Amino acid sequence: MKIAQQNIQEFNQKHIIKHKNRFDFISSELSDRSIDVDAIVQTLSDFQVAVPSWALGAGGTRFGRFSFGGEPSTLEEKIDDVGLIHALTHTAGAISLHIPWDIPSDAAAIRERAADRGLVFDAVNSNTFQDQSDQEYSYKYGSLCHVDAKVRRQAIDHNIQVVEYGEALGSKSLTVWLADGTSFPGQHNFRKAHQHTQSSLKEIYNAMPDDWKLYIEYKPYEPNFYSMVIPDWGTSLAFAQECGPRAHTLVDLGHHLPNTNIEQIVAILMTKGRLGGFHFNDSKYGDDDLTVGSIKPYQLFLIFNELVYGMENNVADNPPLAWMIDASHNLKDPLEDLMQSLDAILVAYAQALLIDRVALEQAQEASNVAACQDILQQAYRTDVRAIVAESRLRAGAAIDPVAAYRSMRLRDQLIDTRGLHVTATGL
Numbered sequence: 384m385k386i387a388q389q390n391i392q393e394f395n396q397k398h399i400i401k402h403k404n405r406f407d408f409i410s411s412e413l414s415d416r417s418i419d420v421d422a423i424v425q426t427l428s429d430f431q432v433a434v435p436s437w438a439l440g441a442g443g444t445r446f447g448r449f450s451f452g453g454e455p456s457t458l459e460e461k462i463d464d465v466g467l468i469h470a471l472t473h474t475a476g477a478i479s480l481h482i483p484w485d486i487p488s489d490a491a492a493i494r495e496r497a498a499d500r501g502l503v504f505d506a507v508n509s510n511t512f513q514d515q516s517d518q519e520y521s522y523k524y525g526s527l528c529h530v531d532a533k534v535r536r537q538a539i540d541h542n543i544q545v546v547e548y549g550e551a552l553g554s555k556s557l558t559v560w561l562a563d564g565t566s567f568p569g570q571h572n573f574r575k576a577h578q579h580t581q582s583s584l585k586e587i588y589n590a591m592p593d594d595w596k597l598y599i600e601y602k603p604y605e606p607n608f609y610s611m612v613i614p615d616w617g618t619s620l621a622f623a624q625e626c627g628p629r630a631h632t633l634v635d636l637g638h639h640l641p642n643t644n645i646e647q648i649v650a651i652l653m654t655k656g657r658l659g660g661f662h663f664n665d666s667k668y669g670d671d672d673l674t675v676g677s678i679k680p681y682q683l684f685l686i687f688n689e690l691v692y693g694m695e696n697n698v699a700d701n702p703p704l705a706w707m708i709d710a711s712h713n714l715k716d717p718l719e720d721l722m723q724s725l726d727a728i729l730v731a732y733a734q735a736l737l738i739d740r741v742a743l744e745q746a747q748e749a750s751n752v753a754a755c756q757d758i759l760q761q762a763y764r765t766d767v768r769a770i771v772a773e774s775r776l777r778a779g780a781a782i783d784p785v786a787a788y789r790s791m792r793l794r795d796q797l798i799d800t801r802g803l804h805v806t807a808t809g810l
């Protein structure tokens with residue numbers, strides 16, 4: 384299913400006057416502050432965030448899952464769904480696949496289908512946290528860290544195979560998230576588990592094509608509760624540095640203990656040239672996988688503050704960052720939820736672009752703490768929604784994607800074609 388461009392234009396026509404009034408108002412306010420609004424609009428229009436193939440259906444918890452009608456049950460349908468989001472937002476120009484949930488049996492056809500919707504393939508993700516029916520050894524007690532070399536071999540080979548699938552689609556990076564760890568003290572020899580993980584990651588890294596990058600996620604707990612083999616950014620960074628220059632740490636916003644200063648982690652990783660990418664979501668407690676910006680929008684803004692500064696002062700040569708949403712949609716329509724996340728990302732990015740960096744630096748150098756706070760909050764408290772909407776309008780997308788999605792009754796159409804009781808593969 385695809386959206387005709389004309390439908391988007393018709394929707395925009397109905398809302399254009401109200402939007403233009405809002406945009407003109409904020410533009411003149413910002414021009415008075417010597418801010419180049421057109422440059423910000425262009426930056427936002429160009430910004431692209433990948434959607435993971437596992438986030439298009441209803442998510443769930445270990446207590447239950449409540450399906451959502453019209454979920455995509457094939458890779459083709461998942462690509463179609465990302466295509467819908469991209470048509471409405473022009474921000475979701477990439478899809479990230481999880482193997483073996485989404486094995487592309489005909490890579491050329493899948494590539495063509497994606498290209499037809501303006502999509503490219505972002506990082507591919509391996510899965511050594513679940514056992515597959517055809518696999519010889521179990522990952523119950525770990526994968527890349529396992530005490531048994533045969534299990535490690537199987538997990539390494541799986542990652543190499545994932546890279547091969549990715550190559551056929553034009554991906555250029557592999558993201559590894561390990562569930563490896565322990566739930567009971569004494570279960571692991573920590574040092575051996577670390578060393579096994581290091582040598583396994585290095586083998587995967589060495590097997591990747593020269594133009595590929597390895598992104599290493601970290602997470603403090605879950606599914607293991609006493610220790611995780613890659614619990615934090617420091618361990619991820621150490622592994623990345625040991626692997627080589629094309630290995631990077633990937634920050635997933637949900638993978639921190641409450642109150643962790645994630646923006647500081649971003650700053651340090653960028654100082655070291657090792658920030659590779661981002662998984663956006665929001666949380667109250669941990670890996671809650673909630674809609675981006677739904678709980679802590681100020682934190683998101685502060686993270687973007689560091690990202691903008693880091694991208695503008697990229698002395699340590701961080702690669703162009705891989706942006707992805709990694710959320711789970713348990714209650715809301717997954718497509719609406721994803722569009723809300725994309726919007727929240729653009730809002731935070733736009734606000735961070737408004738920060739008066741010269742004034743902030745002066746205030747920092749003068750240890751003028753009150754001024755530092757004022758400068759940040761001046762940007763954060765600016766209502767940038769019309770700027771974000773304008774960036775979509777200029778790119779040919781919808782002024783208000785969720786409203787357009789509803790007015791076109793796209794979920795009803797998906798249910799009509801796919802049925803009410805279908806289940807997507809994924810988490």
Ligand code: PSV
Pocket residue numbers: 508560600602635662670709
């Ligand atoms: C699990 O926490 C997780 O969210 C990781 O961040 C991965 O990126 C994703 O699942 C899929 O493997």
Ligand code: MN
Pocket residue numbers: 560600635662709
């Ligand atoms: Mn993640």
